[in-house]
Each structure stands twice: as structure tokens, then as C-alpha cells.
Amino acid sequence: MTQGPLTTEAGAPVADNQNSETAGPGGPVLVQDQALLEKLAHFNRERIPERVVHARGAGAYGTFTLTRDVSRWTRAKFLSEVGKQTETFLRFSTVAGNLGSADAARDPRGWALKFYTEEGNYDLVGNNTPVFFIRDAIKFPDFIHTQKRDPYTGSQEADNVWDFWGLSPESTHQVTWLFGDRGIPASYRHMDGFGSHTFQWNNEAGEVFWVKYHFKTDQGIKNLTAEEAVRLSGVDPDSHQRDLRESIERGEFPSWTVQVQIMPAAEAATYRFNPFDLTKVWPHADYPPIEIGRLELNRNPENVFAEVEQSIFSPAHFVPGIGPSPDKMLQGRLFAYGDAHRYRVGINADHLPVNRPHATEARTHSRDGHLYDGRHKGAKNYEPNSFGGPVQTGRPLWEPVPVTGGTGNHVTPLHPEDDDFVQAGNLYRLMSEDEKVRLIDNLAGFISQVSRDDIAERAVGNFRQADEDFGKRLEAAVQALRGR
Ligand code: HEM
Numbered sequence: 001m002t003q004g005p006l007t008t009e010a011g012a013p014v015a016d017n018q019n020s021e022t023a024g025p026g027g028p029v030l031v032q033d034q035a036l037l038e039k040l041a042h043f044n045r046e047r048i049p050e051r052v053v054h055a056r057g058a059g060a061y062g063t064f065t066l067t068r069d070v071s072r073w074t075r076a077k078f079l080s081e082v083g084k085q086t087e088t089f090l091r092f093s094t095v096a097g098n099l100g101s102a103d104a105a106r107d108p109r110g111w112a113l114k115f116y117t118e119e120g121n122y123d124l125v126g127n128n129t130p131v132f133f134i135r136d137a138i139k140f141p142d143f144i145h146t147q148k149r150d151p152y153t154g155s156q157e158a159d160n161v162w163d164f165w166g167l168s169p170e171s172t173h174q175v176t177w178l179f180g181d182r183g184i185p186a187s188y189r190h191m192d193g194f195g196s197h198t199f200q201w202n203n204e205a206g207e208v209f210w211v212k213y214h215f216k217t218d219q220g221i222k223n224l225t226a227e228e229a230v231r232l233s234g235v236d237p238d239s240h241q242r243d244l245r246e247s248i249e250r251g252e253f254p255s256w257t258v259q260v261q262i263m264p265a266a267e268a269a270t271y272r273f274n275p276f277d278l279t280k281v282w283p284h285a286d287y288p289p290i291e292i293g294r295l296e297l298n299r300n301p302e303n304v305f306a307e308v309e310q311s312i313f314s315p316a317h318f319v320p321g322i323g324p325s326p327d328k329m330l331q332g333r334l335f336a337y338g339d340a341h342r343y344r345v346g347i348n349a350d351h352l353p354v355n356r357p358h359a360t361e362a363r364t365h366s367r368d369g370h371l372y373d374g375r376h377k378g379a380k381n382y383e384p385n386s387f388g389g390p391v392q393t394g395r396p397l398w399e400p401v402p403v404t405g406g407t408g409n410h411v412t413p414l415h416p417e418d419d420d421f422v423q424a425g426n427l428y429r430l431m432s433e434d435e436k437v438r439l440i441d442n443l444a445g446f447i448s449q450v451s452r453d454d455i456a457e458r459a460v461g462n463f464r465q466a467d468e469d470f471g472k473r474l475e476a477a478v479q480a481l482r483g484r
Helices: 034-044 137-147 158-167 169-178 226-235 239-249 304-309 328-344 422-430 433-447 453-466 468-481
Strands: 057-066 085-094 109-117 120-127 199-202 208-217 255-264 290-299
Touching (some): 057 109, 158 169, 158 453, 169 453, 226 433, 239 290, 453 468
Antiparallel strands (some): 085 109, 109 120, 199 208, 208 255, 255 290
16 A cells, blocks of 8 residues: 555545544534445444355465376376466365364365366365265255254254265265365375366367366475364464465465376276266376476465455356366356355456456457456457457367257266275275274264264264274263163
């Protein structure tokens, strides 16, 4: 801000910012005190709706550097040349907590990464987990209702959480992950990130590949135990946000090694797991991760509200050479985010500095709306036109995907080894004995708070189906805590 006297929003000098204008020294306040009225009115409007999920978060700018030639799989320009750098903005978050909630919660962490590419912004809106609780977007609002506040008590309720998870056995894999050691990362720097879904890459020749993204932390994985997290949440609720900002201020720039798993399109139909099912990983033995780049965070936002609270990320923001897969969750998300942005930030949210393209410009015929800044000046606002405005390219960003069968509310197709429990059981069996003990303690501590036996038993039953030993030990631990 420039030097000079304090002013009103209209720029007129303010005479007194300590005493409002009254009729006489002890009299009532005057309506003509516009400085007071304007200040109170602006204050009342400081908040925008918080994100309906992932409200609590922190962000930073950075650089993505490509370290491997991937042009045989994608024609995306920002992935075209080894050594090429692309500016990024990454917002981390928890899922269920409100804006002011503590960072050190047991919850997935959001990983919303914007690449400001020369062909437009590419957003990868993932989590720190490779899988998710459900596989169809139609279940998402119900799922989130069980994680958020109960309509009667106003608090998160163990009954709702375990009722939904027990009745949604496809959640068993993600819940096993969440209550394991990685469920509470020590900081945003000490965790991995994942695109989670399967996406389409397509090359110059129009060949299609299915791809999954992994971001492996170069700081090493570090987690908090349940006890450490409870303490930290009380002492420093902003722990993760502070850690990220301070490490960047110190010049310790966190970084991640970027990897992809690539599946040639022809292999999808016969793969042992449905490759578009978000509750499943592709085991690395089947599709080994390939290192392609490095992501570094190196610049803090200057204004948290403008750049973090008003930042928007959409899984529908693709660039040429990258597109969606038929994953039903992803398909639902292609709608949900733009809709949320228009409600939460407004129709011109994409014009804000953090959200607009940085390496190209947006050229549309859309105009006006709340807080439009007149950027298009006198240019024509229709197309086709005879005045040299922007025109379509004729080339879709992604390649067509063949489909068969009739429309209908179909269940996600099962592949030969698909069921809701196999990968949860594999994850459990991979854990060390110590990890298993902590996992069972964490789960039992929460399940034992459920008020009804049938809900608790159904929840335990899912883990028993994943692995008999897992189920037996969990049942005993829950019974011990429930005093039976
Ligand atoms: C169909 C299921 C889903 C729906 C309908 C949905 C919807 C939403 C909505 C409405 C927001 C708030 C957006 C905003 O106000 O800007 C949001 C935020 C977010 N979601 Fe989802 N979500 C779904 C599943 C997922 C999954 C599977 C992931 C990760 C793999 C994910 C990751 C995120 C992240 C990281 C954010 C925060 C973005 C930010 O930092 O601004 N969501 N989601």
C-alpha cells in the first residue's frame, strides 16, 4: 500500500479512526458518519462460504520440473521436454473439519495442485491417499454428512461414521489406511500425494494410456501417534499451516519426487482389478511407478484470504493430452467443483490472480457478472465473428473412449479379483506387528464409542472379511473397551 492518510473505500481522507461522530459529546451516533458505517458493513461481509469439504487448509507456490521424456504417452506441452519448468500452486487441507479446526486430525489430507501451463491451468485435485472410501459420486453427500456435524447434536458422531462405513464395505480399504500410521501426518511436508483417480493421457498419434500420479515426499514420511496429535491440536491447532509457511520462510523448500503408473488402454478391460475403481490401487508389481519429475514448493502466498481461501481447483481443468477416465467418482467431480466455485467465490472466480492462467491467457466470449473487471474491453462477445476474435481448435483435449450397453443405474463392473476386501486385507498383512497394534487401538477406540451393538458389529465384520486375524483382534479390542 502506498503512503498517505487513511481513507474511505472511495479514497477520501478519514479524519478520526478512534471516535465515531455523535450529536454532541454524549449523544447518539450520526448516520452521516460514513467512515463508521462503511467500516461496519465491510466487516460484516468479510467471510465467504467455507468449502463444504476441505475447508481447513494452507497453500504455497512452487515449481514442477520434468525429469523424463514422457512424450510417448502424452502430448501435454508442459510435459514435453526434459528440464522444462512449470509454476504451480498447491493447497493442502483436511477434509471434515471446519475452517478453524485443528490441523493434526485423523483425516485424509487434500492435495490440490494447480499447474500454470502454457496451454491453460491443469488441476490435479487429489489426496495423500491412493484410494477413497466410495466408488460412486452419488454416495458422496451422504458420506460427508456422516463425517460432519450431526443435525441434532451438532458434533461428529461415531454412530453416523461407523453406520455408513459398516454399510459401505467398499470403504474398508481406505478406512484401514486412515486408521494406520499414515492417518495423521506430522506435517504437510512429510506425506505423499496422489492424483488417486485414473486419468487419460494421449500422445500426438492419438494413442491412449491410463495413468495414476504419485508424489513421494523427499522429506521422508513422518506421522503423529493419536496421543501426539491430541496434544498438538490443543497446543498449536495451526501446526501444519505454520510448519509449511515457516519452512519456506527458512528457505527449506519441501519437494516431492513425481511418479506415474502407466497402463496401455488395451489392458484395462482384462486387468485383474477394475482400473477405474477409486477404492483400489494398481499394485506396483503390475504397473511399476516411473519417475518423471520433481515438485518443489518455494513461495508463500502474500495474502491467505486472496490466494488460499479464494483459490479454486477443479478436476475438470484439463489441458491437451490429458483427460478424464470413466471412473464414476471422477465423473461426478467434474461437475461438483465448478458448481462449488460459482457458489463459494462467484462467477468470475477464475479471474482472480491465483486462479487465472499465468503462462497463457483465457480467451472466452463469456462476459460480465459479479465483480467483472472489464478485461475484455471492447472486444466482440460472440463467435463466429468477422472481427478476429478467438476461435475453436477442432482438436479435443482427450481421445474418445469406447462404450457399450444401455443407459441405467449400473453397479461399477467387477473384474476377476475385485471384491471390497482383498486390498484392505493385503494392506493389513503388509503392516508390522507394531503397526497392527496401533491400527487396532485406533479403530477400537473409535468403534467402541458407537451406541448400538449392531452398528459396531457390522463395522468390525468388514475388517474380519479383509483378514480373519484383523477381525478377531479388533472384535476383542472393541469388546474390552465396551466392557464386555
Ligand atoms: C464424487 C465425489 C466428490 C465430490 C462431489 C467432491 C466435492 C468437493 C467439493 C464441492 C469441494 C469444495 C470445492 C470448493 O469449494 O472449492 C471439494 C474439495 C476438495 N476435494 Fe472433493 N469431492 C469428491 C471426492 C474427492 C476425492 C475422491 C478427492 C481426492 C482424491 C477429493 C479431493 C478434494 C480436495 C483436495 C479438495 C480441496 C480443494 C481445495 O484445496 O480447494 N475430493 N470436493
